[in-house]
Amino acid sequence: MAPIRVNAVAFIAANNRPILIRSFAENPLKYHYIAHTALDVIDERVAVSLKNSYLGLLYSIDDVAVYAYITPLNLKIVLAFALADAVIPDIKVHMIFKALHMAYYRASSNPFLTLDPSTPISSPKWKKFNRQLDDICTAVASGV
Numbered sequence: 001m002a003p004i005r006v007n008a009v010a011f012i013a014a015n016n017r018p019i020l021i022r023s024f025a026e027n028p029l030k031y032h033y034i035a036h037t038a039l040d041v042i043d044e045r046v047a048v049s050l051k052n053s054y055l056g057l058l059y060s061i062d063d064v065a066v067y068a069y070i071t072p073l074n075l076k077i078v079l080a081f082a083l084a085d086a087v088i089p090d091i092k093v094h095m096i097f098k099a100l101h102m103a104y105y106r107a108s109s110n111p112f113l114t115l116d117p118s119t120p121i122s123s124p125k126w127k128k129f130n131r132q133l134d135d136i137c138t139a140v141a142s143g144v
Contacts, residue, residue, distance in 0.1 A: 003140075003141050003142065003143050004081060004082075004084070004088055004092065004140050004141065004143075005024075005081065005082040005084075005140075005141055006024055006079060006080070006081060006082075006096075006137040006140055006141065007023065007024055007025040007031065007064055007080045007081065007082050008021065008022060008023045008024060008025065008028075008031035008034065008035070008078075008079070008080040009021075009022045009024075009077070009078070009079055009080075009100060009133060009137070010022070010031070010034075010035035010038070010076075010077070010078040010079075010080075011075065011076075011077055011100075011104060012035065012039065012075070012076040012077075012078065013074075013075065013076075014073060014074035014075065016039055016076075018032075018035060018036075019075075021035050022130070022133055024137055025082070031080055034061065034064060034066055034078070034080050035078050035080075038058050038059075038066050038068055038076075038078045039076065041058040041059060041066075041068070042055060042058070042068050042070065042076055042078075045058075045068075046070065053069055053070050053071060053072070054069050054090075054093075054094045054097060055067070055068040055069060055070060056068075056090060056093075058078075060083060063082060063083050064080045064081065064082065064083060065080070065081045065082075065083050065088070066078060066079070066080050066081075067079045067081065067093050067097075069094075069097035069100075069101065071101060075101075075104070077097055077100055077101060077104070079093070079096065079097070079100075081093075096136065096140055099136050100133070100136060103129060103132040103133065103136065104129065106129070106132075107126060107128065107129035107132075
């Protein structure tokens with residue numbers, strides 16, 4: 001089975017403001033666009049029914065497959081995977097989302113951490129959160 005490559009991760013607040021859009025591939029502006037267009041699809045799916053926090057494959061565009069997850073507090077996590085010949089099992093994607101959600105939860109439980117995108121990211125916990133994102137995406141790429 002071909003390794004899964006994460007091209008980008010986006011954390012979007014309940015008010016649809018991006019908290020963090022992290023690109024692991026070239027052209028980061030493309031992944032900002034993908035994160036914002038994913039919000040439209042997420043809103044459509046949530047309006048119909050929200051039985052499960054894992055929303056699955058939203059769409060695929062060019063060489064990217066876009067998946068989404070929404071937490072009970074309406075934090076939206078969007079993942080952009082590089083399209084490959086192999087199908088990505090939903091259970092793997094769901095586990096990646098769970099790991100990302102827990103990493104975010106640990107970082108945001110710091111009362112001194114500000115999650116406003118306009119402020120510089122200087123907190124040690126925020127840096128630790130970025131390292132955890134790197135570790136999760138590296139583990140995914142290595143097939144763990």
